[in-house]
Amino acid sequence: MLNRSFLVALSLAVLVGTASAETIRVAVTPGPHAQILEAVKPVAAAKGLDIEILEFSDYVVPNQALDAGEIEANSFQNQPYLDNQKADRGYRIEPVAPTVNFPLGVYSRKWKSWDEVPEGASIAIQNDPTNGGRSLLLLQDKGVIRLKDDVGFKPTVIDIVENPKKLRFVELEAAQTPRALDDVDAAAINTNYAVSAGLDPVKDPILKEDAKGPYVNLIAVRAVDKDKPWVKTLVDSYRSPEVKAFVLETFKGSVLPSW
Structure with missing residues (x-):
């Protein structure tokens, strides 16, 4: 039987762990982007970052929501698309890491x-x-x-x-x-x-499309957030060996990791 002091210590550890965990909301489009982020979640969780995945069925809302501060990051677009959105709409959004390429x-x-x-x-x-x-x-x-x-x-x-x-x-x-x-x-x-x-x-x-050019997808965050510690945790978790193996095994060439 577990003694009382051990149970108290265990409870305190759980409370401390829960309090120290940080939660971010990340927008993706359905399909591979969502599947990959599901694979990122446990890697990030082990580093103290909880990811809430929000799926949007178009390419417009994820940047609107990010610029408005309704989410912390998104993972669905390439650099030319982000550049166009920023030029047209004045979004204060920055890329923080390339992710995967989806040949058209x-x-x-x-x-x-x-x-x-x-x-x-x-x-x-x-x-x-x-x-x-x-x-x-x-x-x-x-x-x-x-x-x-x-x-x-x-x-x-x-x-x-x-x-x-x-x-x-x-x-x-x-x-x-x-x-x-x-x-x-x-x-x-x-x-x-x-x-x-x-x-x-x-x-x-x-x-x-040949697997070349500027169309590698990326993780984007608000410009004011780009240097926050959780951004590095998110990027490192996404670009981890575990996630790379998941991409290669799951998509078998239809999605290519950039790292």
């Missing part, structure tokens, strides 16, 4: 290869400048279209100067692109939304 893919339920896609086909792309531009750059990289010179990372359909197949572009919210597959010939879909829709980002794309 073009998917189709009507055609088994890009060569089968006919002239005049409809292609869904994202309607935000960063992701839509990324899709257009992928199509240019594969020789499908040609864009104006020096368009940077955010070209739009008006920057297309050569379109041999006379493709018709349908611009949709990024989260809606998988749902458009029955209505268009092909759709450019971000990997997290492809996975959520049951698509295989390794086998299913008829065109696929």
Whole structure:
């Protein structure tokens, strides 16, 4: 039987441990970002940081919530997207660490290869400048279209100067692109939304982005918080060997760790 003094000491230890734990709220999009953060949670908990995961189904709300102080961090976007959001909306948000890369893919339920896609086909792309531009750059990289010179990372359909197949572009919210597959010939879909829709980002794309460029995702926090101790704990926990092993084993090449 445990003696009374031991039980008192144990209770005090639990109380001290509970009091010293810090809780942060981190926004993610559903799918791989959420799955990876679930793997980060126990690593962070062992370091005294409790992570509350909040899922948002679009790319707009996580930065709004972060800038407003409703959450402490988010993990869902790449640097070009964050730069665009800051320029457009004046957000005081800073990246603190790169995380993983999700190579973008073009998917189709009507055609088994890009060569089968006919002239005049409809292609869904994202309607935000960063992701839509990324899709257009992928199509240019594969020789499908040609864009104006020096368009940077955010070209739009008006920057297309050569379109041999006379493709018709349908611009949709990024989260809606998988749902458009029955209505268009092909759709450019971000990997997290492809996975959520049951698509295989390794086998299913008829065109696929090379794993290169500036599109590595990142952890972002408010500028006023970037030097706080919990930020380092969050980053170290995310970029730990345990989480890297989880990413490699779980996603098998559809998501690539940056560390």
